[in-house]
Amino acid sequence: MKRVLVTGGAGFLGSHLCDALLARGDDVLCVDNFFTGQRENIAHLNGHKRFEFMRHDVTFPLYVEVDEIYNLACPASPVHYQFDPVQTTKTSVIGAINMLGLAKRTKAKILQASTSEVYGDPETHPQPESYWGKVNPIGPRSCYDEGKRCAETLFFDYRRQHHMPVKVVRIFNTYGPRMHPNDGRVVSNFIMQALSEKDITIYGDGRQTRSFCYVDDLIAGMIAMMDSPEPFVGPVNIGNPCEFSMLELAQKIVTQTKAKSQIKFEPLPTDDPRQRKPDITLAQKELHWQPTIALDEGLTKTIAYFKDLQTA
């Protein structure tokens, strides 16, 4: 049995990862400081004999014995990571140093949850892993983008310097049940607005595109990366390359929820990327992974979750 540490395990992705690891028989230690994570996300795991929760902030050292570490601790939505930007950088950078130090001491394999934000506002479309990105180092999004870039640097330096087994995944927009309802991300925003019959807010003209990956596909990709043979370290893009404009997404959500909401246009926020789409050739080749859940199907499950939240 493997002892697996999931930092940020009470968050949206982390809680699904804990579920998947427990389902395959791992022993899971979930660490979170509840900055954006929620107790409800892991409430169903209370009492599970292979699950343990520890309240801890990853900017402080952690002394536990583990075989694998998934490092997900970091607020992921702009409203949350811009709330305390200095803490966001600390979480990415000092958190990475602490978790890499733990991996070094315990000889654990460690995976970093990086992000498509390392590509910034990309000049290349879709983005392959070889693209170095176009990131503003001093803007309001920089605490997240540069923090995650620095964390990647640390992972590769620890590997070069200490010959450690590291893995880096670059996660593209992911959605699904347990997303925070007020995190300002486009899928949760549109669904919450539609379910409460409010106007749907689109920033810009709505023609900017995103690709959306359903959470189950993402988790399968992340675990496939951790399990991949040692020489493959990434970074590897994990996401769904099917591209939709914000207008198309809003229309799908209005149709599925049967909402009477109108679409309202507002100015684009600073540094908002115009388009983002993963090139997943590398994941297909090295991990034999690709997403299987179409947007309509994933939206149905996500809308059902938010409806339940409203009535709970």
Ligand SMILES: NC(=O)c1ccc[n+]([C@@H]2O[C@H](COP(=O)([O-])OP(=O)(O)OC[C@H]3O[C@@H](n4cnc5c(N)ncnc54)[C@H](O)[C@@H]3O)[C@@H](O)[C@H]2O)c1
């Ligand atoms: N969801 C996405 O679309 C997406 C895209 C790219 C990258 N990611 C990355 O995946 C990871 C998980 O994202 P998510 O969507 O689940 O976000 P989330 O905000 O739901 O989860 C992050 C978790 O980390 C915890 N956390 C934050 N700071 C911490 C600290 N200092 N110590 C301990 N715990 C801390 C939060 O409480 C939360 O439970 C993040 O690292 C994020 O950058 C997510």
